[in-house]
Amino acid sequence: MNLTWVALGIILLTHGYVLKISTFTTAGTVDYFESIGFPAIAAYLVIAGEIFDALALLIGAFTRLAARLPIPILLGATWMHLGNNWVFSAEGGGWEFPILLVIRAVSISLGGAGRDAVDNLAPMKSFVSFRSSTQAITE
Template sequence: MNNTNAHNHAAFLLRLSLGVILLAHGLMKIMIFTIPGTVGYFESIGYPAIIAHLTIWGEVLGGAAMIIGFHTRIVALLSLPMLLGAAWTHMANGWVFSNQGGGWEFPVLLVMLAVIVTIQGGGSFSVKGLPQVNKRLPKALRA
């Protein structure tokens, strides 16, 4: 395996990992906590309901797009405010995620994964982006 293939496969594994985690967390908010329950929780910690909805659908749709490799850089970039918000929310709980209420180590790890995917792209095995959308994007953000 040459360096290009290794880089592409590593980028794929990072993209897939981040996508699966985002999708799993979004589905958990829908299927286990329920949408009204998630909205209620977000409101109880001071966030407006719209942030809960944006988070749920950002995780579900963004995670699915990340898994298949659709506009990976854009999806990773757009996930950053959501992931930074999660890190901020968990900040008072300490570093370790196993702390009561969850610490901020895991959200910060996800932030770093999203930054890396934004920089290096989706790697191999991705559907890339729609050509008509791709040609209008700055080169650095193309799939």
């Protein structure tokens, strides 16, 4: 099992469910997003993205895609923390942790999940091969 994609999945699930839904509440997260100029739908998309990407990463399904999708969210988090200093323990949280997650997500999206992922099961491999073939034809 590749701990890199599992760790990213755990972190995304923690931020999407535990932090944004359980701790801040969905309404509180929506209010925060609106207070910094984002529409409410952005909060729902971030929450859903973090949770669904996390679940896919935790089992190693659609790993490259699941690692790519949260990159804009993670870049946004990095951008939001830029003014708070480098160290994440700084007041308001620095940007070292979000940028580390961006690097981890890019690494996974380029390298894939590894041999223990659901991606490597025979039916999944057939689907991925078919999908890659049809993409090559349409591009």
